[in-house]
Amino acid sequence: MPRQQPARNISSPYGRGTGVPHPVDIEVGARIRQRRLLLGMNQEALANRLGLSFQQVQKYEMGANRVSASRLSYVADVLGVPIAHFFGGMVADEAALTAEERQARDVMRRPETIDLVRFYSAIPDEHVRKQFLALVKAIASTRSR
Numbered sequence: 001m002p003r004q005q006p007a008r009n010i011s012s013p014y015g016r017g018t019g020v021p022h023p024v025d026i027e028v029g030a031r032i033r034q035r036r037l038l039l040g041m042n043q044e045a046l047a048n049r050l051g052l053s054f055q056q057v058q059k060y061e062m063g064a065n066r067v068s069a070s071r072l073s074y075v076a077d078v079l080g081v082p083i084a085h086f087f088g089g090m091v092a093d094e095a096a097l098t099a100e101e102r103q104a105r106d107v108m109r110r111p112e113t114i115d116l117v118r119f120y121s122a123i124p125d126e127h128v129r130k131q132f133l134a135l136v137k138a139i140a141s142t143r144s145r
Contacts, residue, residue, distance in 0.1 A: 041079075
């Protein structure tokens, strides 16, 4: 006699039919976007490398469409990161983040922050990079006075 599987009650406020993306899908998409921007790549360029439309990349980045494991592996290859990059340090419950942690995360995802990091790391002269960092620190410290 075959074993009977226990009934599962899997009702979730997220996923297909709810119109609400799962927080993990949103986070993975945000990390795809962040890495893409850090590389100076637009959605169309990433889409072309993945064999997708840029609209599909938009949907992945917004978490509207879930990225399959095989596709995520390919995305990781194209973006030059391990798959773990999209999950490392992820908080299962958004409500567990403090307001300060949420604000820090949001600042790091702003396009201008990503541009700043990208251009800073492109400065070939280490001495100039250090001077630039000192300048930014000095400007930031005048704001807190």
